[in-house]
Amino acid sequence: MSIEHSAVTKEDARQKAEKILRFKIGPQYSLGEAETDEGEYVFPILMSPPRVIFDETRSQPTDVMYLSATKVGEIRVDREEEADYTHPQKVYRRVRDYEREIQQAVEKALISAAAKDFTQLPFPENRYAPVEDLLSEVILRGSISIEQIKSLESPKENEDPGKYTKYLDQLTSIDLLRREDGHIRPGNVLMNILRDTDKNHEALNGALAHYFQQNINDLDKLHQILGPYLAIAGYYYRLAIVSNQLPSVEESELRDAFEEHYRGRGRQKKIKMFKLSRYLLHLERAGILEPMTGSDSRVWAGNREIMDELESKTEYIGVISQPA
Numbered sequence: 001m002s003i004e005h006s007a008v009t010k011e012d013a014r015q016k017a018e019k020i021l022r023f024k025i026g027p028q029y030s031l032g033e034a035e036t037d038e039g040e041y042v043f044p045i046l047m048s049p050p051r052v053i054f055d056e057t058r059s060q061p062t063d064v065m066y067l068s069a070t071k072v073g074e075i076r077v078d079r080e081e082e083a084d085y086t087h088p089q090k091v092y093r094r095v096r097d098y099e100r101e102i103q104q105a106v107e108k109a110l111i112s113a114a115a116k117d118f119t120q121l122p123f124p125e126n127r128y129a130p131v132e133d134l135l136s137e138v139i140l141r142g143s144i145s146i147e148q149i150k151s152l153e154s155p156k157e158n159e160d161p162g163k164y165t166k167y168l169d170q171l172t173s174i175d176l177l178r179r180e181d182g183h184i185r186p187g188n189v190l191m192n193i194l195r196d197t198d199k200n201h202e203a204l205n206g207a208l209a210h211y212f213q214q215n216i217n218d219l220d221k222l223h224q225i226l227g228p229y230l231a232i233a234g235y236y237y238r239l240a241i242v243s244n245q246l247p248s249v250e251e252s253e254l255r256d257a258f259e260e261h262y263r264g265r266g267r268q269k270k271i272k273m274f275k276l277s278r279y280l281l282h283l284e285r286a287g288i289l290e291p292m293t294g295s296d297s298r299v300w301a302g303n304r305e306i307m308d309e310l311e312s313k314t315e316y317i318g319v320i321s322q323p324a
Contacts, residue, residue, distance in 0.1 A: 008041075008077065008078075008079055008080070008081045010034060010041060012081065013034065013041040013043075013077035013081070014031065014034065014041075014043065016077050016081055016083055017031055017041075017043045017075040017077055017083065017085075018031060020075055020083055020085055021045065021075065024085065024088060025045065025073070025085070025086075025088050025091055026088070026091075028047070029045050029046060029047055029072070029091070030045075030046045030047075030048065030069070031043045031044070031045065031046065031075070032044035032045075032046050032069070032071070037076075039078060039079055040076045040077060040078045040079075041076070041077045041078075042074055042075075042076050043074060043075045043076075043077070044071045044073075044074050045071065045072055045073035045074055045075060045085075045086065045091060046069040046070065046071060046072070047069065047070055047072050047095055047098065048069040048070075070098055072086075072091050072094040072095055072098065073085065073086030073090065073091040073094065074086055102238075103234060103238070104219055105316045105317060106234050106237060106238045106241065106316070106317060107219060107222075107230050107234045108216045108217070108219070108313075108316045109237075109241075109310050109313035109316035109317045110230070110233060110234055110237050110306075110310065111212050111213065111216050111222060111226075111230075112213055112216055112309075112313055112316070113306055113309030113310045113312075113313055114233075114288055114303075114306045114309065115208075115209035115210075115212040115213045116205060116206070116209040117286045117287050117288050117303070117306065118208075118209070118212055118226060118229070118286065118288070119204075119205040119208040119209050119212070120205070120285060120286035120287070121226065121229055121282050121283075121286050122282065123225060128167070128224065128225050130163050130164050130166075130167045131167050131170075131171065131208070131211060132204070132208070133164070134164065134167060134168060134171060134177065134184070135171070135176065135177075135190070135204055135207045135208070136204060138177060138184060138185065138186055138190070139186075139190075139194070139200050139203050139204055139207075140200060142185070142186075143183040143184060143185045144183065144184045145182060145183055145184075146179065146182050146183065146184060147182070149164050149165065149168065149184070150165075152164055153165060168184065170211075171187075171211070172187065174187075174189065174210065174211065174214040175187040175188050175189045175190075176189050176190045176207050176210060176211065177190065189207075189210055190203075190207055193206040193207055193210070212226075228258075228272060228275070228276075228279050229279060229282065229283060229288075231257075231258055231261040231262075232254055232257075232258055232276075232279055232280065232283060232289070233283060233288050233289065235254065235257040235258075235261075236249055236254065236289060236300065236302055237302060237306070237307070237310060240302050240307055240310070241310060241311075241317050246301050246302045246303075246304060246307055247301070247302075248292055248299045248300070248301050249299060249300050249301070250297055250298070250299050250300075251280070251297060251298040251299065251300060252297060254276075254280070254300060255273075255276060258272070258273070258276055259273060280300070287303055288302075288303060288306065289301070289302060289303070290302075290303070
């Protein structure tokens, strides 16, 4: 017997599904249009995250916008009005995954739009400094002998290559450097950067910007360099994308978001929170955020050029820049 000739109607099935949704899963979700599958009504469980739009000072809400819906589960109702549904914990896990995907999309767009600005930030001395070492040496001296690189490293037998060799492989793979006749020389990309810039430090920044952009899809790698800066700037520019403006955000709000990012990390979290002021000043120096005069506390705003670039990165931010 087909579902069309069963005792349960589509309206009855939807009422059943609505009750399950409200009492078993949560009122923050909605049901999509039913489809039929082997004698069952199948209702997708949808999440359309609301985003409150504030005025420029973020002191007064002016509107609520709902983002495009995404499916996070389903409810099935058969001809006997028996129901089966995605376990709530599985729904919640999919919601967390979705939020993480959105944040990663914002971070990718931000790196793509502001790669040159991020090069103004200090590299951690113990991480990725070899990238700058290799590029700087080639920019100033023209080449490095591969033997010289080998002399800097002492990899043990059967172990991975040393750190300089590892980063050299990365830089040659994106055409910033090349191996030639026992030497490391500028690759095509670096040669073009050198041709188009007058100052060596600008050439280094251009090379680093290319390095960031080429590694957008390896966020784990970039987080090792830019982690705390992405946490702060990513939060701010996500607000900016959703609200389609450059809001003025109180430092306390950035601090809360930063603390949430590092939640549950014990001593590491305390250290990161202590360093927040330094991170903000670095972002200011790089021109990614700028302080504004507030009545009682510091407030921060974004960079119009970065925002304009972000708005062009629809391949990353389309899902949160367009309301449903």
